[in-house]
Amino acid sequence: MKKFRHITAAVALGTVASLALAGCAGGSDNGDNGDSGDNGDLGTITLGYLPSWTDGLSMAYLAQDQLEKLGYTVEMEEMTEAGPLYTGLARGDFDVYPSAWPEVTHAEYMEEYGDDLEDLGAYYDGAVLTLAVPTYMDDINSIEDLKGQADRFDGKITGIEPGAGLTGVTQDSAMPEYGLDGEYELLTSSTAGMLAELDTAYAAEEDIVVTLWRPFWAYNSWEMKDLEDPKGAMGEPETLNFIAHAGTSDEFPEASELFGKIKLDDDQYGALEGLVTSDEYEGDPEAAVDAWIEENGDQFDWLVTE
Incomplete structure (x- = not known):
């Protein structure tokens, strides 16, 4: 599993950063924004993101690259839970x-x-939340197939962070809708913890069901299948968006215009996430973004170049 080491390190760093955030405010209230940056740039803009969700990790560093080329100073705030992230953003x-x-x-x-x-604006269409199993589990193809099979999974569905939206949808919608809440417990810890459990079970070809989402690089590292969801309990496909603190479009018009133009399809996004989370660029996501732009840059009319 060549990518797991990087995501574990990212989550650990995120814990430190989230604690630091409580004592220091960035972004709109730091007095550095507008047209009077110290280096004569467009000001300082701060990005908050969840490194354990590598769509956010990848897009944060692509956004940093593009914003700096526009003339912004960019600060990064790593968080570990969606709830505190949205609180801080608001x-x-x-x-x-x-x-x-x-x-x-x-x-x-x-x-x-x-x-x-x-x-x-949205940069990606078709994001989905899933319950998934390894492809070697031939007889489990739908969430409905989990009913009455709890003993095979030690009575657990292996999940991610307690505050993640995926956790809420699984626990509050999918499990009761399919009658699994009396048989199974949703075990929460972290994305890294879920991936470690998956890696152990996969290596031994043991039965395991995990909470996953698309887009996510895990599908490139393990052969997984999403369980069919005939009742739609995991929700409809959605978009991935740039969400800002109210007033950001007025304060940072050039950045807001850029965000509204960025669009990625599956192959483009998969290439970006694959590079940012790879062992080759571990600890150097900026270099991963540079490599992605070099390989894919001619596909985008919104791309800012130096």
């Missing part, structure tokens, strides 16, 4: 969350904080 601790799931996964946060947020 109160202006940072300016933009570059990979939100606003329609299903993070809908409760959008409803709670919507008056203090603004949507700067």
Whole structure:
């Protein structure tokens, strides 16, 4: 499993950064924004993101690259949970969350904080939440097939962070809808913890069911299949969006215009995430973005070049 080491390190770094955030505010309230940056640039813009969700990790570093080429100074705030991230975004601790799931996964946060947020546009269509099993499990193809099979899985569905939208949808919608809440327990820990459990079970070809999502690089590292969801309990496909603190489009018009233009398809996004999370570029996501632009840059009319 060549990518697991990087994501574990990213989650560990995120824990430190999230603690630091409580004591220092960035973004809109730091007095450095506007047209008077120290280096004569467009000001300082702060991105908050969840490194354990590598769509956010990848897009944050692509956004950093593009914003710096426009003339912004970019600061990065790593978080470990969606709840504190949206709280910080709503109160202006940072300016933009570059990979939100606003329609299903993070809908409760959008409803709670919507008056203090603004949507700067979607960069990816077709994101989905799933329950998944390894492809060697030939007889489990639907969430319905899990009913009555709890003993095979030690009575557990292996999940990610307790505050993740995926956790809420699984626990509050899918499990009761399919009658699994009396048989199974959703075990939560972290994305890294879920991947470690998956890696161990996969190596031994043991039965395991995990919470996953697309797009996610795990599908490139293990042969997995999404379980059919005939009742639609995991939610409809949604978009991945740039969600900002309210007023960001007025304060940072050039950045907001850029975010509205960025669009990635499956292959383009998969290449970006694959490079950013690879062993080759471990600890150097900026170099991964540079490599991605070199390989894919001619496909985009929105790309900012130096």
